[in-house]
Amino acid sequence: MLNKALIQDVLSAALTTGGDFSEVFVEDRFTNNMVFQSDRLEKSLSGRDFGVGIRIFKGLHSVYAYTNDFSKEGLLKAARTAAKAIQGSNSEKNIILPMETQTFENLHPIELMPNSVEKTRKLAVLRNANEIVSNYDPSISQAIIGLMDEEQNVLIANSEGTYVEDKRVRSRLAIQAVASNGSDMQTGFYGPGAHQGFEYIEGLDLNHYAKEAARIAVTMLHAEPAPSGKFPVIIDNEFGGVIFHEACGHGLEASSVAKNNSVFANKIGEKVASDLVTYIDDGLITNEWGSINIDDEGEKARKNVLIENGILKGYLIDKFNARRMESESTGSGRRESYKFAPTSRMTNTYIAPGKSTPEDIIANTEHGIYAKYMGGGSVNPATGDYNFAINEAYLVKNGKIDKPLRGATLIGNGSKTIQKVDMVGNNLGHGAGMCGAASGSIPVNVGQPMLRVSEITVGGREAN
Secondary structure (H helix, E strand, O other): OOOHHHHHHHHHHHOOOOOOEEEEEEEEEEEEEEEEEOOEEEEEEEEEEEEEEEEEEEOOEEEEEEEOOOOHHHHHHHHHHHHOOOOOOOOOOOOOOOOEEOOOOOOOOOOOOHHHOOHHHHHHHHHHHHHHHHOOOOOEEEEEEEEEEEEEEEEEEEOOOEEEEEEEEEEEEEEEEEEEOOOOEEEEEEOOEEOOOHHHHHHOOHHHHHHHHHHHHHHHHOOEEOEEEEEEEEEOOHHHHHHHHHHHHHHHEHHHHOOOOOOOOOOOOOEOOOOOOOEEEEOOOOOEOOOOOEOOOOOEOOEEEEEEOOEEOOOEOOHHHHHHHOOOOOOOEEOOOOOOOOEEOOOEEEEOOOOEOHHHHHHOOOEEEEEEEEEEEEEOOOOOEEEEEEEEEEEEEOOEEEEEEEOOEEEEEHHHHOOOEEEEEOOOEEEEEEEEEOOEEEEEEEEEOOEEEEEEEEEOOEEO
């Protein structure tokens, strides 16, 4: 992508004012997006983006710059401009170690590169999903089917001798169904994705995913308003893990911990969750949506156990925050693109499976709320306070799933909620999503088995 001699010159130029670390991130990305709506192809866009990011450290000071000009003159200018923000002197000699090409085992094999597939072949998948959704029920008024794929080629080099390249290929299908009865409208969504090529899309059980999106919309169209109050809440597997991703996962990232802006700061070795909770971030899971071979700082991906049987074991740490914390990187430095400096981020984060069956969890709940599919929400990482919508909810009555409910939200505090987990299922599942933070929007998986929280405040339209 760029030759070593040029990169060496750029790294040297970045250190001319006294920086003690410099890094170059080169990215060449190809993207394809198709949207099928109202029985026709509404959008088909392809693009390519190439750029270079340059980062400099001096102690606990960091500077970042990026450019689309990859000529030698353009790159050296960007490096020297960034270096001007570093307080130091030319007399400070900072050594750049010889760059050695690093290799790693590719954990995410690709069989069919998306760019090699004709658009007519992709369109056939969209048409098929659209037909399944549209024919599910007379109340389905619209189907919106999206297909996204990308190939991201990166090169990462730094003054510590790192020189490594990687190819990331991801594919995702987004299925949205809209149901209407003339006076009301409800939606259902399913968005499976993987760190794979087009073989993943063609291998999907479209009948399952499309019908599930349609079923959610139709079910919620006929649901009753949710009650409000404090209830035991059963949260199903897969994307149910979003609540702990937001309410706990972000609080375990060094970007918050290093500044003491997290409820989990300075609590290594302490009990922070129920004994039933083991919380893991694992970038090594083969072909999963949030998986990586290396992070965006050139560190190899790894499995990080964050909480084990309720005890806080560690954090997700990037290179810069490792300096603040006097620690080591955990392979967690990620960024959306060359336009963003990396910081500590999640990959595939999940609660490990327990010993209860889903049937046991439901049967042991006399009266509560069952959140089958979670929606979006918000959280304050400093306090852990959260608010999440439930896309598909049910009343649980006498150990059985009862009537569907809509308009339900979960309101609580992540550090308290994770302590109130009193049953954990054995049906671990993962759900694909996009996570936005300081270093942009990145692909992540959230996951968990079905679990029960003894009490969460539920916001609804009806008084309990």
